[in-house]
Amino acid sequence: MATVSAKIFEHHKKADGTYNVKIRVYHKGDRKYIDTTHFVVRKQLTKDFKIKDPFVADIVEQQLRKYRNTISDLEAKLDHFSTEALRDFLRDMDEEVDFVKFCDEHIKGLKEVGRTKSAENFNVVRNSLVDYFKMESFSINQIHYTMLLSYERFLKSERTINRLNQFGKPVTTISKGISSSAVHNYMRDLRTLFNAARNRYNEEDIGIFRIKHYPFKKYKVGSPPARTKEKHNNLEEVFLIKNCITKPGSRAELARDLYMLSFYLCGTNAVDFYKFNQQNIKGDRLEYKRSKTTDRRKDEAFISIKIVDEAKPLLEKYMGKLAERYATIGNLNKALSKGMEEICRLTGLSEVTYYWARHTFANVARNECRMSKDDIALALNHVDEGNRTTDIYIAKDWKIVDDVQRKVIALFRKVEIRMLKRIEKTKGIEIPQVNKTEKVAA
Structure with missing residues (x-):
């Protein structure tokens, strides 16, 4: 006793x-x-x-x-x-759970195991809750059904945000309300954080419940809203992005280069570029474990991608240097976001983001190169939910990935040649913001 x-x-x-x-x-x-x-x-x-x-x-x-x-x-x-x-x-047992403190500990734990992207997403939600409550500390009991409805309205409205920049100095900005799709992501991530807190503080097997309520039983996050706009470019637009003239060392240059690098390398994510070093280069191939899903898959989300000629100078330019330039992946993502806004201004494109490169690669592979969805999923390093058992018996063939990549890049090269010929025919007519001197790989 x-x-x-x-x-x-x-x-x-x-x-x-x-x-x-x-x-x-x-x-x-x-x-x-x-x-x-x-x-x-x-x-x-x-x-x-x-x-x-x-x-x-x-x-x-x-x-x-x-x-x-x-x-x-x-x-x-x-x-x-x-x-x-x-x-x-x-x-x-009588102390209410400090939700901000829990979030900080949970986010720290994710960073320690390399889940930096998830940590950044949860940190965004954590900060928005602090903005909502106007307190740096609040009880998890203050998160309830009525609060969730009010918080949802708060996210959709214009609001003042106070943050520390990368130099530790306070910065105040006015944020416009976020989209319905973004609200869904916020609420989904808040539910995930709430569930993680319950898992830490409740011991259901022995009947111990420090967090007794569950607002998400009544408040339904639901499915993400249907996309109202396709998030991919056609190859002529990719040409414009590639040839957009930017200031050396600018965020626009960074966004242009990493967009193209992602397109060349089967939609590789920014967080993976951020982590790459020379150990990821194996001969003429780039080999890595996709950060987003490595801890959720038995194969650790490993993939091997051929380094095509167009990607070589860009890899050399940024390999191992992004982490030196940006303290966190969040800072890199912010720079890419600002850089892509500048790219859109220079090219006349609208609302293009870095992640569109991945969508564009997949869309071209399927709709223009007529590759199968299974082969595209392999190239994108997705897990096939419908064939998990079958996948146990089948070794991955990276030549399939090479084939998807080769057909997409080959089609893009044809478009480049056609676009350059069109520019040459205009002769004296100036084409704004297009670099006409860059060589096109045959």
Whole structure:
């Protein structure tokens, strides 16, 4: 049977002459201690350091009775507790979960295991909640059905955002309301964070629930709204992006180059470019584990992609240097977003983002090169949900990926030649923001 008692250590005397009253938890032959908010001086103690002050002794005894009643209620469940776990449970059972603190710890844990993209997404939600509550700390109990409806309206409205920039200086911006699709992503990620908190603080097997409510039972996140606009470019637009003249070292140059590099390399994500180093180059191939899904797949989302000629100078230009230029993948993503906005201004395109390169590669492969969806999924490093069992028996053939990539790049080269000939026919007519001197690979 676990026991609790008051304990004061003579050698724990503080500079002001006081001693902290601790609660000793004894269980399974081990002892752990809980610090209390009570402090006493020497004259309030007996010779053997027991509390003799009746007022303090009564307060401490009330706390001990509460702990003893809790231990009695646990009964056989005590066998599932280590001494440390029992100490933590008794200490925290009446304390509401600080959701911001939990988010910070959860995000830190994701970063430590390399899930930087997920960490960045959750951090965006964490910051928006701080903006909503106007507090750096709030209880998880403040997240309920009515709050979720109000938070949804908040996300859709114009609001002031205060953040620290990459140099640690405060920056205030006015943010327009986000789209319905973005709201869905925020609510989905908030639900994921809420579930993670329940998994940490609740022990359903032994009937312990520090988080007793679940607002997402009533509030339904649902499916993402249908896309209202296709998120891909045609090959003529890819040509314009590739040949857009930008200022050296600018975010526009970065966005242009990484967009093209992603297009050449089967839609590789920015977070993977951010992590690449020379160890990812194996001969004429780029080999890596896709960050987004590596911890969710038995094959660790490994892929091998041929480095086509057009990609070689861009890889050399950025390999291992992005992490030096940007402290986090989030900072790189922000730079890409700003850079693509500038690319759109220079080329006359509308709302193109870096991620469109991946969509464009897939769209061209399917609709213009007539490749099968299975082969495109392999090139995009997607898992085939319908063939998980079959995939156990079939080794991946990277020549299939090469074939998809080769046909897409070959078609783009034809478009480049056609576009350059069209430019040459205009002769004296200036084509704004198009680099006409860049050679096209045959």
